[in-house]
Amino acid sequence: MTALAPASWGTTYVVTTELLPPGHPLFAGLLRALPAGLIALAITRTLPRGAWWGKAAVLGVLNIGLLFPMLFLAAERLPGGVAATLAAAQPLVVAVLAVVILGESPSAWRLVWGAIGLVGVGLVVIGPDAAFDLTGVVAGLAAAASMALGLTLTKKWGRPAEAGPTAFAGWQLTAGGLFLLPLTFFVEGPPPAIDPPAVLGYLWLGLVGGLLAYVLWFRGIGSLPVTSVAVLVLLSPLVAAVLGAVLLGQTLGPVQLAGFGLALAAIVAGQLPAPTRFSAPVAAPEGISK
DSSP states (O other), rough: TTTTHHHHTHHHHHHHHHOTTTHHHHHHHHHHHHHHHHHHHHOOOOOTTTHHHHHHHHHHHHIIIIIHHHHHHHHHHHHHHHHHHHTTTTTHHHHHHHTTTTOOOOOHHHHHHHHHHHHHHHHHHTTTOOOOOHHHHHHHHHHHHHHHHHHHHHHHHHHTTOHHHHHHHHHHHHHHHHHHHHHHHHOOSSSSOOOHHHHHHHHIIIIIIIIIIHHHHHHHHHOHHHHHHHEEEEEHHHHHHHOOOOHHHOOOHHHHHHHHHHHHHHHHHTTOOOOOOOOOOOOOOSSSSO
16 A cells, blocks of 8 residues: 555656646645645644644655655756656665664665665666756755655654544645745746646646555555665656656667566565574584483
8 A cells, every 4th residue: 555655656757747837846746735735634633732743844844845846856957767766765865764763773685675776767767868967966865865864754753643644644745835835936936827637637646646645655654664665665766667658658678677677676675574594503412402
C-alpha cells in the first residue's frame, strides 16, 4: 500500500506536461497540497495539540513545502532524467540519517542497495543530452535531503495517538500548502487560466497524488522501517519512464531496461532484512555434554 504513494507521484510528469498550463509549477504544487490538506482536516476534524503544532509545521515544510520548490527548480534547470536521478539519492541520505538521528546501526546492505537503485534510475532516465547546471544540481540534492530529513523525523517523532493517518497527512499538507502560498504568488504572480483538462490534472494531483498518496505514505512510515520506506521512492521515476513510453512514445532501450531491473532489485532488497553471518559451531570441550 505504501508503494502506491511514490507510484502515483510518478504520474506527475505526464499530468503536468499534458494537462496543466505551462510555467506555473509552484501553483501546481500549491493546489496539490493546500486543498488536500484542508479536505483532510474537514474530514477528521482533528488539529494538533501542544508541541505537535511546531512538529507538524516542520514536517509539512520538509516533506512538502520545501520539497516542491526544490524539485521544480531542479526540473527547470536540468534535464528531467538528471533531476530524477538526484532525487533518487534520497535512500542513501536516509540510510545515513537513520544512524545519526534514529541511532540505528550502520548498514552496508542499505547503502549498497541504495547506490544500486540510484545507478538503476540513472540508466533508465538519463539520456545522451544530459547537462549539469550547478544551481539545478544543488536544488535536486536539496530536495532529496529535505524529503530524507522529513521522512526520518516523521519516523523519530511518530504520530500522536489522537491522529490517524488522514489527520496526520492533513496537518502536513496544510502546513506545506501555507508555506507555498506566498511563495507561489511572489514568484509566479497571478494564477493561470484553467481549462477543463487542467481541472482534471489539478484534481488528480490534489486528490490522488496529494491526499490519498500522503495518507498511505505516512501510514507506511509508521509501520515499516524507515530505510524500507525510503527505497520505495525509486518507484516514482520508474513509473514516469513507463508512462512516457506508453503514452508519449518515448523509447526504453536495452540500457534503460537493464537499469529498470537494477532499480526494481534495489526496491525488493530494501524490503528484506540484511543477511546475518553465521559462524561455525564451536565444539564443546571434551567431557562436557552438548
